[in-house]
Amino acid sequence: MSLSRRKFLQAGAVAAIASGTPLSMNALASVAKTSNAGLSQASNKAASSNSVNRMSRAQFAAQLNTTFFIRSTGAHELPVRLVEIEDRVPEHLQDLAALRGKECFSLAFRGPSKNIKQDTYRMRHATLGEFNLFIGTVNNKKHGRIYEAIINHLNV
Structure with a gap:
């Protein structure tokens, strides 16, 4: 059985790729695991300091027409x-x-006509407690000057 140079090089390339893949995949997996652990710690810290990350639409709906500060x-x-x-x-x-x-x-949110700049503010509510919320001022046909916040829990 004769082996051509082309077949030999192809077999060698496949063997080199196959032998290097598990090592490189393991290295990548360990790097990803380490960086994800750091990322997860950072996101957990953010979630604990800013409870709005866990608040649902239903929780806010139960507080419709109540006062926030x-x-x-x-x-x-x-x-x-x-x-x-x-x-x-x-x-x-x-x-x-x-x-x-x-x-x-x-x-x-409807409030006094005092214009506040778009920024992250500390909110306080009798039932929901304190949390940070990014608020902007908008005009609304139905309510006039409104302070608006968007809560986005989508990661789909």
Whole structure:
């Protein structure tokens, strides 16, 4: 049985790739595991310091028409009322989001006409407690000047 140079090189290349793959895959897996552990610790720390990551639409819906307080500079708090909650899941993701129990929604707060800049603020509520929320000012046909926050738990 004669072995051509071409067949020999092909067999050698396949053997080299096959022998190197498990080692490189193990190395990649250990690197990924290490970096994911660090990432998971960071995300757990963020989740524990900012409880809005665990809040659902239903929790906010139960607080519709109640007063929240936005802590602006210093100890000054701006009272606002939760006036509307709107689903924001894109139409093409609604079935998948429902299947996975994920949600995306906006919160509309009505408050004094004092304009606050778009930023992350500390919120306080009698039932929900304290949490950080990114808020922007928008005009709404139904409610006038509104402070809006989007809660996005989608990762679908």
